Amino acid sequence: MLETVTQAVINGLLIGGIYALVSIGVTLIFGVVKIVNFAQGEFVMIGMYITYFLFSTLGIDPLLSLLVSMPVLFVAGALIQHVLIRRVLGPNDMPQIFLTFALSLLLLNLSLLLFSANYRTVHTFYSDEAIHLGGLYIPVAKLIAFVVAMVLSGALWVFLRTTDLGKAMRAAAQNRDVATLMGINPDLVFAVAFGAALALAGAAGSLLMPFYSAYPLVGQVFVLMAFVAVVLGTLGNVIGALIASLMMGVAESLGIQFVGADSGLIVVFAMLLLTLAFKPTGLGGGRMR
């Protein structure tokens, strides 16, 4: 019994790492740019397709394609922020909500048109490998994904805490006007935030490919998880998003193990409902970290 639970917890943590990459991106954008990026999931999807095509045409391993997907998505993010998002930043939230929503719709449906709904998979030499530890089964691909996810999250956190640009981002998150007065260029800061968030999404995509199939709607699954994790972890709080994502991964996994195969979504909704009902501000302190 203990073994089953531990296995489920491990499975949950491993996938939770991926959820963390996606949700940290959402919370970072929300904290700094003050908008919700409805299209975050679609950028995971794009990361997956980039990785797929690099693998199928050039034989490049998904882990190596991180070196492609992350920079490409970073640049895409900065461009999207500069060209599109910047125009709708203002007091009214309707345009902000519907712009990223429209982007999500656009990317999803373009992908459907271009790539069809077929599942694309990538099979690497480690896709089927697993580490056996005691009675536990730890798939290598997922373990790598988790480790890299944690490294990237850690790197972001360090960046936010120690570098000037990172601090500028946190300043802009707390008070945009004062930050501007201090000489911080909000446009630059927003572009970096958006770029970083999308780079993380792209990373999630690359890391997923060895054990997860790509298809146009794949983003929707991850983005829902991400949003719940962001609310649970407190809006704008990076560490909160990380911890909440891991929690959700574990909760989902335990649900699947003990309740039923498709109870994952139910667990997610239950967590969202509970958060909304009892602590809508989330578990964090309400501050961006």
Added chain:
Amino acid sequence: MTDALVVSGLSKRFGGLRAVQDLSFTVRENETLALIGPNGAGKTTSFHLITGFHRADTGSVSAFGREIVGLRPHDVCALGLARTFQVAKPFGAMTVLSNVMTGAFLRDRHVGIARDKAREAIAFVGLSRHEATAAKDLTTIDQRRLEMARALATEPRILLLDEVMAGLNPAEIDQAVALVGKLSARGLTIVIVEHVMRAIMAVARHIVVLDHGQKIAEGSPREIVENPEVIRAYLGSGYVHAPGTGDAHA
């Protein structure tokens, strides 16, 4: 003369910050009280507490004998306590007339009647020529007038004005002071948060001084100006003279 507004032991913390500590003061009916103090003293927070935008941790506020702590802002307004905001919050997409009508609907839901009442309030603050202008197209000062008209349309007995004079030139200050005078002449009880000394001296007989969330002085304008605590709060200890030496009026 009855007590219009009695604030007693009001306190609020935000995390580690004690924004307002044990604040007490009483405003008689038809009196104009000025609430002053350096920036961050807790003046606007006090307004939020009184009008229900924040829930006080401890203490009580009663308006004409009725306890209002714990009531939501709309209920506080319905009881006759209206406020303006430090940074004006107009309904940008609506016209001036519509903005003020929205206030008037509190007392009467009939569109025609609300419109008439709104026009009256708009005329009172001197915005009649902008009746059909979109609120977002007004100047900042006119937006403040709008805010006042909108609050007046709710037919308050107590009006809380938050820094309505900020950024005005002397002529405009005189106009604003005259407006406050007119409001008082109508029987309103007014609590005004202000930094502009001239205006305070002109409108208020009773002043409460806050610093770091606490009341440090209360009294007539003259008493306040000579109070060493007040001087210390605004200018620092270096400026405090022993009583009786130096000039001591505004």
Added chain:
Amino acid sequence: MAVRWTIPALLLLSAIVLVLPQLVHNAFALDIFIRILLFSFIGVAWNLMGGYARQLSLGHAAYFGLGAYTSTIMQVDFSISPWIGMIAGGIVAMLASLPIGWLCFRLRGPYFTIATIATAQALMLVFLKFRDIAWGAEGTTIPNLGSSPLMMQFETKASYYYVVLGLLAIGLSITYRIEKSWMGYYLVAIGEDEDAAEAIGVNAPRIKRDIYMISAFLTALAGTFYVQYIYFIDPATAFSFNISIEAALVSIVGGIGTLWGPVIGTVLLETTSALLQSWLGSTTGGVQLTVYAMILMAVILWRPTGLMGLVSEAWQRYPGRKPAGARAAP
């Protein structure tokens, strides 16, 4: 709008709309008209809450589905007329909007939107699971009774056209009455600045709750109509995210928070969709939504007030005009 020729124009439009099914007999065309009327109605229902009060829900499919299922269950299991079922569905939706609203209104802005999406998805999941009362994932067809007006089944498309036209007329007149009344002002105030509204006595939570109930009720009526029209129901159709999207989309594109906005938006979007279908044949849904997404982006970036905003601005330049109603020119 206080322009001289509005009333005659409206009368002319009404006449055309009323007479249309008598002149056009092509089934495909009538189907398009019915879709336009239906989605206009759904848009109008959404607009009350999302347009005027700016509570941007993307979960209205929840009520569409609840309406559809209520009337269908009543019809198939208890042989109760869908006319009654339609009202019952509306009531069920109204009641459901209370707890859903309570939960979702605890979040503001985009997080409110996300919460509404989640609740609609959650409802879909529930209906997918519960085969006992609601036929699970395969759904059900409703028995074809031929011509049976009392059971909301008609032989000619024209009759369906008039039913949905009636619904739209109801929706528009409710919107008009609200817009011109104190409630209209309160809704716009809440949409503009909820705190400022509270400060002048607007009981925002109650008003939001009330408008949500009205919006949910109307949306549910559309759900019942749709089942009756296509003779089929399943959770994927009834709670389809696409319905939630289109409800919001037509209002935004046409003119958010205006009376005719949703109608104009629907005409544009559905006509585009129909044209796409005829040029490209029966394609994957991908094309339609791609085009919708591009139109939405274009509107957001260049004319967030929608097509009505364009019209309104043009009208402003017309000499001698005065704006009327709560809203000034955009």
